Amino acid sequence: MYNILICDDEKDIVSALKIYLEAEGYTTFTACNGLEALDVLRREKVHLVLLDVMMPEMDGIAALSRLREESNVPVILLTAKSEDTDKVLGLNVGADDYVTKPFNPVELCARVRSQLRRYMLLGGGKAEEGTLTIGPVSLDEKAKEVCRDGERIALTPTEYEILRFLMHHAGEVFPPKELYRRVWNGEPYGAENTVSVHIRHLREKLEINPAEPRFIKAVWGQGYKFERSGT
């Protein structure tokens, strides 16, 4: 199975994570600061790193930037800071994902699984013809299949059409009426909330944590969009 490095200065959190991840069948290593983490990484074969940001000796951001100099192993940041600037900083330095404390163990495990699958199974993620891939989400237009980190997700035809349309115009915001016209090919006539209901269903299926969507975002008062960066 895969080896996961857990790095946090809080021992209880480390052991809790250890229990969860080992229950999932992973092998775990532990470290309590950035220096130890780098040391373990040099000695062992590690497939994924869970890295706390606020640590003594060397913090997560510094360790991450050192780590990225020699490896592109997936890294998930654990942070108590929920401010946007910290997330952006972490992602810019080279993190693949992040969870904010206090995190939901189930969500964390889902993200670990997702990152490992993308890293190990999909490899470089070669672009197949007729397949639209943004971040971990890929849409096969021939097979009319949607995968997130290689995991197939079952969608209704309308949901698939909405996702296809939004992914083709990633980053653009579409008001519900416009979306209705483009997907349903007709005038909405007071059926605007149909769109938002479908969007919500789509999000519940596609997103790991629907309360904190990463892919399909509602821009309040304007419409919906598919996030271009895919994080």
Added chain:
Amino acid sequence: MKTLKGSTLCKTLAVILFLALFLSFAAGALSFGMLYSAGYYSRGAEAAREMLAENLCRNEAWLIADRLLPISDDGEPNAYLATDDNYRYEIFDSSGTLRFSTYNGEETLSTVTVPGSNWYPYSAFPEGELWGEESAASDTGSADAALTEPLPTPLPAGVTPVPMPTEPADEDAELSNIEDTPTDIQPAKPLPTVTPDPMPTPHVTTPGDVYSRGQTVNFTVTCYLLRDMKARDNAAFQVRCFDFAAAHSRELVITAIGSLLLAILLFAFLMAAAGHRKGTDAITPRLTEKIPFDLFTAAVALAGFAFLAYFDDMMDRASRSYDIVLLLILAGLLLCAAVLLALWWCMSLAVRVKMGGIIRGTLCYKLLRFLRRAARAVWGWGKMIVTSIPLIWRGMLILCGAEFVGFLLLAMSDSEAGPIGFFINLFVFFPLALLALISAKKLRTGASEIAKGNTAYRIDTKYLFGEFRRHAEDLNAIQSGISRAVDARLRSERMKTELITNVSHDIKTPLTSIISYVDLLSKEEIENEKAREYIEVLQRQSARLKKLTDDLVEASKASSGVLPVTIEDCDLAVMLDQAAGEYGEKLAEKGLTLVVRKGEGSVPVRADVRHTQRIFDNLMGNILKYALPGTRVYLELAEGKTGPAVIFRNTSRNELALSAEELTERFVRGDASRSSEGSGLGLSIARSLAELQGGSLAVTVDGDLFKVTLCFGK
């Protein structure tokens, strides 16, 4: 020395001695002066004596020549041509004829001849008739009487006459005198024309020598100073003094210098002793020192001048009087008085200097000080009166004055003063009005800046005057008070936010462990039914704690205004559609029916997208928690005060015991028991966020009807 200083007797003696020494010095100095001026030191005793005699003689001759003038023609005999002194006279007319003589050919010390002139007969010779037509009238006895005066009595016994050297140079002296005389005629002097018989007869007039009235008569006077000075007159005294001084010249100088030195010493002692009294070291002022110094000085100076004037007069008289000794004694007394006065003044000055405050004690100083105080008091009263007049009345007074001046100028406008009015207007009233306007403008600007909340603005009071300046200073004081309060408020708010953020972060780490382990516990196979129940409670409450910490950070950030706000164009209609889509099913699950009321078309608003979503989240979350199942929930578009608004309406499940204001406070929840989930921060955060993007959020409670109006800004 101290006892000497304190002794009154000692001082009195010193004063007397000082006076004596002073007089001694004066006498010595006078003698020295006399000798020096007579040329005793340059020419020798004999020549000096002759010089003195000649001077005396010439003075007398001029005196006679002068005094012939004022004598009227009333025929009175001339008292000055007396024969009771040591002088004798001969008077010649212009032709050189001897007209009058009292000289009987005695041996003389000196002879001087001077010219004179007069009008006939307004000023006549002693014998008025002598020159006239009836010149033969020699029967008048006046001249006789004058001439028949008995000769001066000899010197009193005991007074030894000054030995007069009988010098052979006498003849030479006489000759030189004769040569010196400016008169063209010099008759044979030794010619004895008048015999010293008891009935001396006046000279016989030459026939045909007749003068008419008003004619100028020229004549010469020859004066003789007798060698044998029988009369005790001025000349005799002076000659005797000279002889005495000449005999004791050296002793006199020594005495004068010694006296002066001693007098100086005594003066110094008196100055040092001034103000000292027996038995005390302190300077004791006398009655004199009570008199202001300047007044005292003036009085002393006045008295001194009077004394000196008298002294001068006495000396003057002494120079031509017979009572020379008496007059000299009187003059000496006057001098003593003057010296005493001066000494008194000096001692008083010394006392005052020792006591200090000499200037402050003067009357002038007191007067000046009084005047200054008076001026200050008058100024103070004036100022008080002016400032106590209310501003409006003061202004009215000034305006009335200006109007009055204007009226006067108008009245003068026809005259030459017309342009003055124009220039006063131009250079006085116009600039004043301009200054007032500029000041008012400055105040206006300052006040409006303060009203806008510009806490850094200060009104520049440099060029403001009077009431304008005071007003500006008041405004500045208000301004600084406000900015202080605002600063303090901002600082405390920011500190609170930072504290909450830090505490929340610290809470999150242990909370992560709790949530994780409770989750692990819930996955364990536990037989005990109660234990499972407890774990469930733990799960629920730890989730609530997580939400609470998140909300806490959010609430403090929102209310302190540190959250960034990005205002974008939004559509309120779209917003309601999205809300319906997002929450419709959840509401339906709770047995609530969502009713959206909106018109056709878009309703544009300007808002921050993320903050608005959070507001909707919170409000809809509240409705899910507190709405009575089975009722309808309304979402409605409306027009608010500042822009479009959304009204959320629902029926409360619990009785709303709290007022609308209390509900939006932090940590206040609809149910008093606080048992339900939720942080109590939802409404508070929603309101803060609404205000942050320029809108407002109002809560209305009407029985069980709960209504929230979310209003957007423009």
